[in-house]
Amino acid sequence: MEETSKIEKLEAFEEIVKCLSGAVAGRVLYPLGHPTVQQAIEKTYHSMSELLKKRKDFSLGLIENELVFEDISISGETNTSLKGFIEHLKERAVERISFFSGLKIEELKQFIETLSLSPKELTGKGGLSKDLSREKITSITCGSFYLPEVQKKERLPALSSKDLKELYTESLVPIKELISCIESGKSVDLKGVSKVIQGLVDNISFDKTALFNLALLKAHDDYTFTHALDVSLLNMAQGKMLGFKENILHDLGMAGILHDVGKEFVPGEILRKPSKLTEEEMEAMKKHPVDGAKLLRKTKYAGDLACIVAFEHHLCYDLSGYPTLSRKRKLNLASMITTISDHYDALTTTRPYKKSMVQEKALRLMLGFSGKIFEPILLSHFIRAIGLYKAGDSVKLDTGEIGIVHQENQDLLRPQVKIVLNKDGEKVSEVVELREKDSRGDYLRSILSKVDPEE
Numbered sequence: 001m002e003e004t005s006k007i008e009k010l011e012a013f014e015e016i017v018k019c020l021s022g023a024v025a026g027r028v029l030y031p032l033g034h035p036t037v038q039q040a041i042e043k044t045y046h047s048m049s050e051l052l053k054k055r056k057d058f059s060l061g062l063i064e065n066e067l068v069f070e071d072i073s074i075s076g077e078t079n080t081s082l083k084g085f086i087e088h089l090k091e092r093a094v095e096r097i098s099f100f101s102g103l104k105i106e107e108l109k110q111f112i113e114t115l116s117l118s119p120k121e122l123t124g125k126g127g128l129s130k131d132l133s134r135e136k137i138t139s140i141t142c143g144s145f146y147l148p149e150v151q152k153k154e155r156l157p158a159l160s161s162k163d164l165k166e167l168y169t170e171s172l173v174p175i176k177e178l179i180s181c182i183e184s185g186k187s188v189d190l191k192g193v194s195k196v197i198q199g200l201v202d203n204i205s206f207d208k209t210a211l212f213n214l215a216l217l218k219a220h221d222d223y224t225f226t227h228a229l230d231v232s233l234l235n236m237a238q239g240k241m242l243g244f245k246e247n248i249l250h251d252l253g254m255a256g257i258l259h260d261v262g263k264e265f266v267p268g269e270i271l272r273k274p275s276k277l278t279e280e281e282m283e284a285m286k287k288h289p290v291d292g293a294k295l296l297r298k299t300k301y302a303g304d305l306a307c308i309v310a311f312e313h314h315l316c317y318d319l320s321g322y323p324t325l326s327r328k329r330k331l332n333l334a335s336m337i338t339t340i341s342d343h344y345d346a347l348t349t350t351r352p353y354k355k356s357m358v359q360e361k362a363l364r365l366m367l368g369f370s371g372k373i374f375e376p377i378l379l380s381h382f383i384r385a386i387g388l389y390k391a392g393d394s395v396k397l398d399t400g401e402i403g404i405v406h407q408e409n410q411d412l413l414r415p416q417v418k419i420v421l422n423k424d425g426e427k428v429s430e431v432v433e434l435r436e437k438d439s440r441g442d443y444l445r446s447i448l449s450k451v452d453p454e455e
């Protein structure tokens with residue numbers, strides 16, 4: 001649905017949810033043949049068919065108290081009828097419903113009929129999913145929010161931190177090879193890099209958070225390599241949020257890996273200088289976008305997008321960056337995406353001259369440059385995705401305490417947290433509000449990072 005604006009998508013989503021929840025609520029109260037129910041089902045069918053004219057399928061997901069459709073979510077907190085529908089789905093353990101083109105009204109009727117059963121009746125029938133296959137309904141499936149368990153094992157590197165670390169380390173190999181080729185003046189072969197990106201797209205791009213989690217692993221050594229990979233992962237994660245197809249995700253990933261390739265022509269002592277660069281050194285550093293674009297232009301498999309991104313990634317949204325353009329023009333969307341990934345990664349990584357900034361500080365700093373360095377809508381999407389601390393996430397606080405996110409707040413970076421270990425590692429149980437400030441106006445506690453509870 002690339003051609004459809006986000007507002008149109010939101011409207012379609014809201015309409016479908018309104019109709020579907022109305023139809024289910026109606027069926028709970030009246031028999032299937034009642035005009036109220038019939039009308040509601042017809043309306044639902046009409047709104048779904050409209051959306052299925054533009055795409056092969058769509059899925060509604062349930063996360064906590066929100067219904068999610070791709071990068072859009074609507075909360076049940078402020079909408080009573082939606083809240084009721086979400087509760088209805090939760091009671092029946094439905095986390096995801098997918099609808100496919102070719103959907104027939106009879107299938108929808110049967111689906112609503114089954115979904116309207118009481119949880120006990122539904123369990124007696126073996127659950128919603130089983131009933132759909134028994135009724136030979138092929139255009140509607142339901143289940144967990146991600147892929148079914150079997151596919152998950154085949155395709156998804158389980159989200160355990162060990163597997164992710166292995167995948168991350170493996171992905172670094174061809175990047176290291178690429179950089180050593182450039183350093184030694186050998187011809188550059190991007191086939192290996194392209195394969196790694198394709199592997200990441202195939203395996204984890206369907207999981208919105210996996211790409212982010214992978215990027216946030218951050219090995220703090222080998223900045224040159226990990227930076228390239230992190231920017232690539234963050235690019236793909238942003239692309240995924242925007243609903244881009246897999247081939248575009250691949251190209252965004254390639255552009256991320258290659259964005260700083262021109263730095264190979266900057267003297268090492270400038271790249272690694274721990275103190276501030278002199279004006280002359282800065283000029284040498286500023287050549288890397290042009291040098292990178294020149295190299296990529298003559299490199300097989302680099303693709304146009306990587307070349308454009310290498311050239312544009314320091315230009316900034318308001319074109320105040322470098323290199324200087326002879327005339328004003330709009331930047332490529334991929335360049336604006338990469339600028340966000342690039343800054344976020346640089347701000348949150350330890351380098352010789354700078355201590356790693358905590359996630360939140362980096363995001364707040366970036367927000368201050370919305371509309372200047374960063375494209376505002378892309379940035380707000382990014383912050384929402386990165387800063388989303390979900391209930392149940394384990395987090396480390398800057399006070400040394402370990403806690404579990406208890407409840408989200410309007411300010412997504414500052415949820416309520418239940419402290420489980422104090423700074424001395426002793427077990428405690430206290431719910432704290434991260435929006436709380438001291439007398440000087442400073443926050444009492446901030447989240448430093450998410451932690452893997454298995455570690």
Ligand SMILES: [Fe+2]
Nearest residue numbers: 259260313314
């Ligand atoms: Fe750069």
Ligand SMILES: [Fe+2]
Nearest residue numbers: 227259260342
């Ligand atoms: Fe960079």
